[in-house]
Amino acid sequence: MRNLKEILNLADEIVFTQTGQHLDDLQAAILQGTLERKGYKEIAKDFGYSDSSVRNTGAELWRILSEELGEEINKSNFLSTMERLQNSNVFAHNVTAHNVTDSFNICGSAKYSPEIPNFSQFTNQETSNSEPSQTPHQDLSEMPELGAFYNRTSELETLKTWILEQRCHLMTITGISGIGKTTLAVQLVHQIKDEFEYVLWYSLAPSPTFAEFQKQLIQFFSESETVDLSRNNRQTLSLIKYLQKYRCLVVLDDVHHLFSSGELAGKYQPGYEEYRLFFKQVEQLSHQSCLLLIGWEPAVVLPKVSPQKTAIFALQLTGLDMTATEAILRDYGLSEMEKYSALIPHYQGNPLWLQSVALQIQELGESVTDLLPDDTILLPEDLKEVLALQFNRLSTIEKQLLFLLVKESTPVNLAKLLENSPIPALDLRNALQSLLRRGLIEKIDNLYMVYPVLRQYITQKPGFSQKPGF
Known part of the structure; x- marks a missing residue:
C-alpha cells in the first residue's frame, strides 16, 4: 500500500507532464479530499473554497489526468487508477527524478501533511487491474444529525422492506410538524445508504424552481460519472436518465414548500407544476432508484390499489406509544410518571410537542403540574409558533x-x-x-x-x- 504523499507525487508528475505546471493548492485539496471519500461540498468546506471553484477545478483536473493517461479518470476511479499505475511502475522513473514539495499550502483549517497514515485508511479494497471501484457517491451535507430515536422500529422496518425488497420508485412520509418524519428518514438513510450507488439528501425549504432543482441534481450525478471526457464528446443526461442508469436514493425534505399557502393540501405553487410531472415520471417509468419525499402533506395522489400493484408507497406518521412518550419525559428529567398520567395523552405522542411541554415543566418546576386541573393542556410559546x-x-x-x-x-x-x-x-x-x-x-x-x-x-x-x- 502507498501513502497519500506518494499518490499526490504521482498525480503531480502526471499533471506536470501534461501542462508543465505542478499541482496548485486547490488541485491538491481536491485530490486529498477524493482519497478521503469526500464530496465536493465537503472538500470546499474543509479547505475553505467555494463549491463552484471546487467543482470547476475538479472537472478540469480529471480532464488533464484523462488526456495524459489515455483513459477516463474521475472521482470514483482515481484511487484504483493511481494504485494500478504505481504497481505497474508507470511514471516511476519520472517520480524518482522529481518530487513535489513536502507540504502543499492548502487554505483552511485542514492542511495536507506528509505524515498522514498509511494509504490503507482510505480503502479496504485490494489493488487490481479490474474495473474501477464502485464506491457509492453520497452527498448528505443537508441531512440533519441523527438525534434521539424513540421506538419507530416497526415503521423503520416497513420502509426498508418497501425500498430494498419491493423496490418502490416513489415513497412519501407525511405527518404534522414535530411527529418525527425527518428523524425516521435520517435513521433509514444511515441503515440503507450503502445499498445504493448514489445517495443524496436535498432540502426543498428554499423553494427552488424545478429548473434549479434539476440542475443541482444533475451536477451531483455527473460530477463523478464515468463519461467520455474529451472536449468534443461531453454529454449530460436528463435527470430521470440518471435514476434509470444507476441505483439511486434521493431524499427530498420539506416537500410542502412546493405547495401554495391558503389552498387545500398538495396544490402546487404557480410555476412549480414541473415537479408533479417529474414525480409522475419517477412513478411510471422503469428504473432502479427510489425517491423519498418528506413533508407536512403528500406531494402525490396515491392510487387506490394494494402496494404490490403500484410503485408508490406512503407512510403517514402518527404519535409514539406510551413507552416512548415516557422516555422523552425522562430525558428531560421528569421521572415521576404518575404525575403526568392525565397530561401525557393530550399531546398525541408527538415528540416535538412533548419536548416543548417537558422543557416548560422542567424550567417552572415539576410542582407546577400539581396546580393544574387534569384536563389542562400546556401550550408553550414555541409550540404555539409551530x-x-x-x-x-x-x-x-x-x-x-x-x-x-x-x-x-x-x-x-x-x-x-x-x-x-x-x-x-x-x-x-x-x-x-x-x-x-x-x-x-x-x-x-x-x-x-x-x-x-x-x-x-x-x-x-x-x-x-x-x-x-x-
Missing part, C-alpha cells in the same frame, strides 16, 4: 371546518357535519379530506375530531367564539 406555521397555511374553508369541529364536544360523523355546517357539501368533503392528509384531524370509526393541542390553540385565537356559526 402550530401557527401549519394553521396559517390552511385554506379558508379548512379553517372554518376546524372551527366547526372544535365547537363539537365529542367526535362527530360526516352526516352531522353536513347538517350543522354553512359550508357547501362538496367543499366540506374536500376540506375534510385535506385536513386528514395534513394530519391535523383524527378519524376513528368514521368519527372526526381535532387533536386536543390544536383544539386548545384554536380556542385561544382572537375572534374564536363558541357560538354557532362563523
